[in-house]
Amino acid sequence: MAYIPPHKRHSKDKDAQLPSHHLNKNPSFKSLTSKIIYAKQSVSRWFAVGLDHNGHLPPFVHLHPISLESIQRKTGGKPLVLLHTHLPPALSSCLLDMCVRSPQQIITENVLQDLLSSFQNVTNDMHLQSSEEIKPTLVARFGKVLFHGTMLRQFKRSFYTNIPTLYMEKITNEESPNIGFKFEEEKDLFHVKLSDANRPTATISCKCRVIEEQKRLQLYKIELNQVRHMVVDISCLTKNLDLRLMLCTKRILTALKDDEMQCIQDLIQSAVLDPNVKGGLRWHLGKASSGNRFSVVGVRHADRFDFRTSAGEFASEVYLKLKGIVSAVQVEKDDSSLISKMLEEKLKLIWDHFLHCEPFLG
Template identity: 25%
Template sequence: MAYVPPHRRVKASSSSYRRAQASSSSQTPILYYLPEADIDEGSAVFIWFAVDANVNPPPNLKLEFKPFADTSIPHMRDKKVYTISVHSHPVNDVKNDVRSLMTNETSPWRYTLKKIKDDLRKCFHKLEKYIEVSEPYYAKPSFTARFGKIIFHGHGLAWHESFTLETLEKTFSGQRGLQTPSKTFDTNIPKDIFEAVKEKAIISFASPTLKEKVAYLIWVRDVFNPDVAIMVTCRKKDMDGNQIVLKKIELVTLKHLLTDTSCLNKLMDWRLSVTEKYMVDLHEEDKECIEGIVKSACIDVSARGGLRWPPGVLKRNRFQVREVCILNVTTVVGKTWDIKFQHANKVHLEDSSACRVSNEIDLKLKSISKYLRERRQWEEENIMNILEDSLKWVWMEGLSII
């Protein structure tokens, strides 16, 4: 049985577990199997705010909610979802952005740091204690910035009416604990924007190092412990073969801090996250079961998720395959942070219609992640400088793609 440390154990009757169950009981299947019940009640922090070239938009700024036409998110296909926009400025006017930044004392990225600094400091201190408790098991925290689009799907909110920024901020202010159901961060980037940002990243780095890889991810459910999701990362066994081999086994990412920022008059938004993966050693019998599932898989580029199994092999003893994904990743390696461009083909095997192909862009803030993993003291000035440098690039380069 996979080991779950005391601070991760949650009773099935807890309110957080009931909410996770309730969200999964809708007629449309949920694509992502997230261990929300593993998050201690009130421990995770979720923040939303908006910025534009004027840094802090006025509270009475009128917002328009536009229908979101992309139906690539399986569990949202039958919902009315919206993005927000503002009419006051031309969309993605880079010259206006630069001129506005020159007349303001701060900038969108510095304003973001100011908004999250206190929560980030608390998150670092809390993670240090989590990692200490987890020994000798290995906790792997990460700090990431993601490109995407914030989608609103409200409950009891009249999105068709005219909203101000102040109204929306009150809706999401002071949230702690599980993520609100009225907002989703879509990580799928349109192909033309994805390729443009990739080209810009390669050009903007001095003598960039590019790394390419193909990874196969298998999400396995422990039928005896269904609130714990296990992610199995695999790689191709031979260059010319069609078999995969196990690389590592982790508990699925746990959230500690999520900061969603709507970038008004930009084509994309961003998310900052502090997450944690939990590395565990399974009993030999359990590991053999998972290895058996991996060895039975065959690479099939025509199959959803990139893998297929013979009939009846998706389950061994207590473990059952729930989702599979093939990732084609190109990483632009930097000094303090890397940019990952990945094409993901993911399918939920319990419902073949819950399949998604997406292009995703992540900034892996490896220098800050190193602080967390080495449990070094909070060095606010150094960490904020690294974060400011990366978010400046996101705003001025990544979000300025036409």
């Protein structure tokens, strides 16, 4: 029987803004419990677009507790989300017209300086690294900002990106082609996560293709954890979805020794494709580690499974890589007006086409 990937099986100035929050990390990067890595001078911010003229939540927007089993297992409580009740089109237009600036202008003016300074930090890091190839990426993610706590401005937050299937189909089949975004064709890929005894604060990600004829994986790229340099979460109060803009770097290992490479290859080649297990891969007893150094700790496919916590979640995600802006910043870093204009143009497309879907949290 042909292998079936898990995801194909049935079964204005008055808009609220939190102060910029610089995360103080040690120079060698500090790993969080979820293996998300933040750079030494990373920036994390939240603000909202669509508040009333007094800078308050409009009357149709409220904080609602929602039931999300995967989140509640981690936090022990229900997260809160800003949801709007039925919003008459005339009211929505009126609220937006109250702003002197458009939503894309508001977002650009709020994030531009952080984006430029974060890119400068990335450039500095690239000059310091010799054993890794560093590639910056700016992405726009769509989902809902989740708040955890009791007071809005003191909330911890996370970003929930599991999007309804109908939204994904609409984006990939209709919106993206119509506005010039290139949709990367769905591929049968696995990201096998490895722990490394020599890098206890990092996780190695092995990108693998499925060789269907041989029912095995083929390794084609080895990366360390993404490093986040800027994360800006934006609650879009007149939309169904929120927006996250994130600048991160991929660190591609380029100086592995032959024996290190062989150990990793052995782990990948010993994987067994199995659509009946979480993650879609399994290893025979004793085969999930190699060389007393590398061990399999997780798999990311269309669904995600963490072997360390035995927790899995089916996930459907949509995000855009804003490659043109990355290129512009690298080439025209002193021309902030050009970068601002480009960012506004992309944000207008995002605001008009990517932030609406059927209600899926409540």
